[in-house]
Amino acid sequence: MSSIETPWTNMRAPRTGALTTILVDQEQNNSWYWIRCKDGQFGVAIQLPSDAVTSTASIKGTSKLNIARVNDMNGEHYLGVVIGASELATVFYRLCLDLMSACQFSTSPEQIVAILKRRVLVWQRLFEKGRRKLSPEECLGLISELKFLREIWIPDVSTNGVLGWQGPTGAAQDFYDETISVTVEIKSHAFDSSVVKISSREQLDAEGHLFLTAYPGGLSSDGNGVTLNDFIEETRTMIPSSQYAAFDELLLSARYIKDDCYDELYFELGEPRVFLVENDFPRLTGDNLPSAIGRVKYDLDLVLAADWACAISEISARAKG
Template sequence: MTGWTEEGILRSWRVLTRQEGGEDWQFVHLADIGPVSIEVGCRFPGGREALIVSFPRTMSAGPGGLPDGRGFDVVLLREEAMFRDRMAISLVRRLEGSLDIFTVMAADVLRCLEATDTRNPRDLADAFIGRVADWQTFMSRKRRPLSSERQLGLMGELWLLDRLMQTRLGAAAVDCWQGPLHAAQDFLIGAGAVEVKSSLAGRTFLARINSLEQLDADRTPLFLAALRFDVADDGTDLVGMVAHLRERMAEAGLSRVFEALLLLSGYDDDHAEHYRRKLSLLDARAFLVDAHFPCLRRQAVPQQVRKVVYTLDVDALEQPALPLDDALSELGIDP
């Protein structure tokens, strides 16, 4: 695995933006993923950052229907000499597009390509176009305040992120927070994962499971973290939790990544007035999702069923719950 990082991609772009000359493009090769070549580039004038993914020309016309990006353009590079024998697709940040979001998107697209099981050019092209289309869909959304339910879910994820930063992971825990990037689980930690569900005191703990893959994954160990909050005057609201983590990320030089992940989670400072409900954590438990855990599994669901959303009654689980710190230890990060 290459281990793509947002900061590494940014460093390459910074070098290229200082090299403006008479050419329309500047490129630097990053890596190869099977038959796919990865370059970062800058398009002039303006030094607009770009990610270029090129495939063998033997793929003929290439994938059908390039997504219409929002905040970035998706274009075929037909005239550049270095790509004349290849099909090169470029993602180019628009001048009004957020560099933070574009950088996180570039790293996520590369991780998606690298994680694809096959090295068949057509399959890699389909995975690439599909991931870019997912980002286009996200950037097309109208930004509205988070619902009460989504605020509670985000509070739970941020609470666990803060807890992970107190382990040996330190600020690098932000790299484990993959839920905003469409990962099946909220946190990917080594070979394992944690899916976070949150509820309010006084209610039955009903967890919405958004896909079959959320609790039926190859990652191991896989834990369901169940966090129960209470509304309390001496608690912390979502704005305060974000401010706390912003301070920690600024100290670690990871503000850019964190801010992009917040945006991807739907958090916007313009909506802060809606996020003043103060919450206090009452209980944090973890359940090992093993072969005996009650959840839907792909092998038991007809192949014709393509998407599943269901509700899990956490209070009715018969599996013994673990203290969260014990689950973190099993994931290899001693609290």
């Protein structure tokens, strides 16, 4: 399928009934269908019991993304997600594939509905804001967070796995597990720089043990390194299947949608430097800023914070008490 072809390209609106449907895959555990509605909207739908479809009544459509609840002439009940804008079809197709993948291990209609509800809310925010591809700097930042997730957080620090990755949700710091009182903020910076950007007074202020972990990195000039798409797929193989849905939702919250453009950029990352943020670590927080000062953003030179540097193993040591 090319970048402009989708399952809906040659689907016509139904002459009779509410939907035109094409079964996605006969071997799937759940019955998903590509659909086109009478009004021309198109999307993906799943057959569910009527009570499961009814339970989604609280989900409201938007100008760009709607919910389709259809009872066909054969008494089948469909719950679908549809759009009407053809220019969004390719992006929407990728999102639909991710949705079906996230639901493949679900064993009950309730689980599927829960995933669909969460996913639709993220999609709606994504479409309403307008889709903007990640910049190279944002790609590097995302790769840095994923590198920490799969190499440090999951194997050595926390049992909450992907659920501890909170940066994409808008949290002040990128990783947090309250059961072990460990918080980690991830930064990336150029190989030839020691400066990282701090975006708020809250970012270096947390209860318990707070660490700042900084990865040097940049674009590879010779094609070595890793692409964002490949790094994400590799990371997926390192997490339990029960957390696939949460992982995909976090990626969407980070504005990542798989795209061929992310195969064109190769990134290299160096070894991280870790700092224990405590006591008089150089930072601006609510405790040392006048109340009249609102938002703050500032640069932090890691060379000048060397007194607080520690081994990366210190994170897991603090987690274990």
